[in-house]
Amino acid sequence: MRDFSNDHSALAINSATVKSLNLQQLVDGCARAGITAIAPWRDLVQAVGIPQAGKMIRDAGLKVTSLVRAGLFTASDAGGRRAAIDDNRRALDEAVGIGAANLLLIAGGLPPGSKDIVGARHQVRDGLATLLPYARQANMPLAMEPLHPMTAADRGCVTTLGNANDLCDELGEGLGVAIDVYHVWWDPTLPREIARAGKRILGYHVCDWLVPTTDLLLDRGMMGDGIIDLKSIRKMVEDAGYNAPVDVEIFSAGNWWKRDPDEVLRICAERFRNVV
């Protein structure tokens, strides 16, 4: 297991952690905090245009772990599903344009009015199958992130790492998984499924689960402030072969989003060294 105690060079900041910043501000803030990798959301890079975003990132010498996020394959009709594929192709082009190591995907929830989660998962599988040839040609891996079951209805019908691993088994090369502790920490099959994912682990994300949690989406905690056994999970992920950066992704409307971004980045780095 890597020793982060004196070194946060493996820390990557997901831009949603410091949501108020634009891309230039994020790049500058990371430079001040000695942070060398980022995972930007698409709206940030789209706002300046892909070539300019790529230049900004390269000039700063930053790594990009993932472009965040595409996927969202589910829709009420074939037209909606085609539109999702088109948007995913654009996201792949953007990921290539900024030199991301992979494109992060979430599944999508139930289409409006639907109660068919099995059907929604079939839509995800079919969407991935349609997208994969384009992704392989672009040499851009797809990192499927299983989401916490509490988001299954409106955001992520792929709810477990086992579910994502099954998709990888079925669809093959070019598809991997991103493991976010927030989404998977509760899963009794986690050790087995992390080992099974092995070299298909393309991303590892940290934050913390607060007790109590007051919102299903926007109440994530800073690493160390909650009850997730971060070191145990990282050990499993690294034992499975993962040695790329670790993304910090904290959606926190009530706390971290309200603070000074420089302070947030400083605390992320500090906690990264001490508790991740």
Next chain:
Amino acid sequence: MRDFSNDHSALAINSATVKSLNLQQLVDGCARAGITAIAPWRDLVQAVGIPQAGKMIRDAGLKVTSLVRAGLFTASDAGGRRAAIDDNRRALDEAVGIGAANLLLIAGGLPPGSKDIVGARHQVRDGLATLLPYARQANMPLAMEPLHPMTAADRGCVTTLGNANDLCDELGEGLGVAIDVYHVWWDPTLPREIARAGKRILGYHVCDWLVPTTDLLLDRGMMGDGIIDLKSIRKMVEDAGYNAPVDVEIFSAGNWWKRDPDEVLRICAERFRNVV
């Protein structure tokens, strides 16, 4: 699959659905609504005393599906775990006293300050193993209810039906499962795990998952108001051999708990016939 469309004789009301009622009021309300089974919480029966509660229920001709709830095996130290076992023994006596078909259990969450969910699950297993001889002697089945992963930290570290089935395999006779759609609907392994549970299914609970959901505990929906495919899950449960009553359990601080309990019971019965 049973036809409920003209008949709600298989409907049981969990007392938390009409939380403002005491036991006598619940018994009377069920009589007015033509509801013939209940699943009372312990505080209701304790408030009148077990002999009197049993008499009240027998005089009204009501079935009791489960006494709700015991379990909560996890604690920071051995004294806390012993106290939990003692309380579970009292709950078993109460369940026998009111003629319940089983005692409903939830696992308990992480002990205060702990990040060890694997250890918490071991505490649950050990607690069940300690309790089972007493339960068998009392001829009172224990129904372990896996809870939604969003409650894993503070309430239910047994988070999946697979997890509960594993406990049943390990601990044997006297232990079964209760399946609440709210807790398990999102699980990709649900069909397989329901079939695996088979005759060990001791209870089946319905309500609905609302979109959006605004609270992790107290925002459950009335059947039909959310996105759970109730009929598909009931079919799986009945195909596995279940033919006992179906409990309605709705925690709803913002809506159903504010309404007139007679109206709530009437709507439960109506939805039971139409959408369950």
